[in-house]
Amino acid sequence: MAILFxxxxxxxxxxxxxxxxxALFMGLGSYLRGLKVTETLSNxxxxxxxHDDVIANLCTALLVVFASKFGMPVSTTHVSGGSxxxxxxRRNGSAVNEKLIxxxxxxxxxxxxxxxxxxxxxxxxxxxxx
Numbered sequence: 001m002a003i004l005f006x007x008x009x010x011x012x013x014x015x016x017x018x019x020x021x022x023a024l025f026m027g028l029g030s031y032l033r034g035l036k037v038t039e040t041l042s043n044x045x046x047x048x049x050x051h052d053d054v055i056a057n058l059c060t061a062l063l064v065v066f067a068s069k070f071g072m073p074v075s076t077t078h079v080s081g082g083s084x085x086x087x088x089x090r091r092n093g094s095a096v097n098e099k100l101i102x103x104x105x106x107x108x109x110x111x112x113x114x115x116x117x118x119x120x121x122x123x124x125x126x127x128x129x130x
Contacts, residue, residue: 041080045095046088059083077106 044046048056060080081104088096094118 030043037077040100041077041084044097045081045084046091048084048087052087052091056080056083059086070075 038045042053057080059085060076063083064074064076067079087097087102
């Protein structure tokens with residue numbers, strides 16, 4: 001979306017269309033890969049009972065609401081993952097799937113710079129086309 005705004009493809013009057021387009025792509029991503037993310041968070045990080053589930057979801061909700069109140073951009077998936085990891089560490093550190101946590105951390109670290117590089121390349125390409 002930032003590329004589209006920077007390249008002036010979307011005028012300010014088309015903001016509603018831009019947000020609808022972003023929501024459509026986010027929904028599509030959730031539809032295509034959301035079940036895998038949910039399964040990983042709920043089953044593969046650590047074993048939890050219903051009590052732990054409620055605590056993890058409450059922590060996630062409180063942190064996301066708190067961050068939103070102060071305008072801090074946070075990923076619900078990141079916050080939820082952190083809450084679930086915290087539940088596992090609280091109970092017993094060996095109950096946490098360390099390999100999966102390292103893979104998640106690597107993905108989180110790589111995603112932002114990779115998105116920036118791809119966006120920069122796309123901006124340069126669109127800048128020459130438009």
